[in-house]
Amino acid sequence: MNLLQRLSLFSLSFFCAQVLAFDSFITRDGHRLLDGDQEFRFAGIHAPELHRIEDDARGVCEADPRGWGQYFRWPTADEQENWIKALVRSGHKAMRVYVLSIETPYDEACGRETHILAPAEPGGMPRLNEAAMVHYDRMIALAEKHGLRLILPFIDHWKWWGGREQLAAFYDETADDFYATDSKTFAAYHAIVRQVINRTNTITGRQYKDEKAIMAWETGNELKESTEPFVRKTAALIKSLDSNHLVIDGTYLKINQFSLTDPNVDIISNHFYTTNENNNPEQVRKDLQAIDAQKVYLIGEFGLRDAKGLNAIMQAAVNTEHKGARAAGAFIWGFRGHRHNGGFYWHKEYTGHYSYHLPGFPEGEPNEEQAVVDLVRKAQAQMAGLDAAAPLPAPEPPVLRPIVDPRERINFMGAPLGRYYRIERATSEAGPWKVIADKVSDGIQEYRPLEQAISKDTSELVPGETYYYRVIASNESGESAPSNVRQVVLP
Secondary structure, three states: OOHHHHHHHHHHHHHHHOOOOOOOOEEEEOOEEEEOOEEOOEEEEEOOOOOOEEOHHHOEOOOOOOOOOEOEEOOOHHHHHHHHHHHHHOOOOEEEOOOOOEOOOOOOOOOOOOOEEOOOOOOOOOEEOHHHHHHHHHHHHHHHHHOOEEEEEEEEOOOOOOOHHHHHHOOOOOHHHHHOOOOHHHHHHHHHHHHHHOOEOOOOOOEHHHOOOEEEEEEEEOOOOOOHHHHHHHHHHHHHHOOOOEEEEOOOOOOOHHHHOOOOOOEEEEEEOHHHOOOOOHHHHHHHHHHOOOOEEEEEEEEOOOHHHHHHHHHHHHHOOEOOEOEEEEEEEOEOOEOOOOOEOOOEOOOOOEOEOOOOOHHHHHHOHHHHHHHHHHHHHHHOOOOOOOOOOOOOOOEEOOOOOOOOOOOEEOOOOOOEEEEEEEOOOOOOOEEEEEEEOOOOOOOOOOOOOOOOOOOOOOOOOEEEEEEEEEEOOEEOOOOOOEEEEOO
16 A cells, blocks of 8 residues: 555545644734634643654764764654644643754665755755655644644744754855845745645645644744844745744844734743753743743743753743733743654754653653653643643553564553553453553653563563453553454464
């Protein structure tokens, strides 16, 4: 079955089961966001990879001479839905993802694809990679299905996924030409904006500009050298193409005064990191004072510090006011989700901090994972006018993958918000079932699927005998129904 056939089947099954989550677009009223007539505020753990995955378990691609070059992969439909369910069911109402990736000369050697391809002809405009964008389509469709609003930045200031420097290389220009509004690179950037906003989602059948799951377009990620002409022309272009969605000035480390009076800019964003000497709660007050209640304020990223410090910033985001204005949202960097065949993806930062996994695991204790999850859920509750977060829902069944030899590995995709798993075996599909492992955790940090197994059957098994396996997930609120059953004839 080819890719288009698989997508058609997914689209059909998606629409058969879907109940659309949103009645309206998110709008702005002065310094507030509104969902209908209700103020819309949110807190979360930033999930950058809902549409493209850095597979850290594979290490660094040596063919990339930049000194940093991960292996990447596209998420499966199961992975994307699992992650979005985990986010929504743990209290996330909105999510900012990472940028659109841009082609580099080293991609083929590193076995990776990007969202943006080089022009088909010299001097032409960049192209959207259809093989990549179908995953972006599915992210948007699943966000609509499960009730998650998306913040979508266009292009990166940095090189990590391919950014302004790689875009400029298509035209033999420099990275700084990205911000020059008379450059070929700037024209290419705007061509990308047009293509994305006008794209028709292959799953929902709607153009992106008509997708209610999209909360806002962001001019880019950490565009710290943005100029007034750059922002004004870009915001005006976005609004001319799309009257439904909000626009975020993606400038970094400063509040552009010209954006405060630009009618096409709705949201002002900042990111806090210790390397910039702004990773503290006082920065919230400084930004709110600089914005002066003229626009919505978003803390798009902060993190890479201890849980106590993160909580101080998050509480400042929840509570600090200036002229009645508060932060609309704040995201701690960063989240990774379940792998298709078991365990979690992960990422280790230069500071030694790891990505966070939901709902939080003992294996993440050196990273203060549970404390960070808890402080985020507390902030979500406070923004909703509650004293404490509601209990997590009990997990749905995990997905047991095919078993070759249970003595070597038993692979299952963990349930959204599952904390522990019970693995059972029988000699008949109808049972009776015997517990062979209990309190199994899939929250291993730095999980390497080619070298490790989440679980295996260490019992005395009879070669040639037929066995049946199933898995049950649990957390503090209860346990799931059993997973699908897998049959294996022992080698």
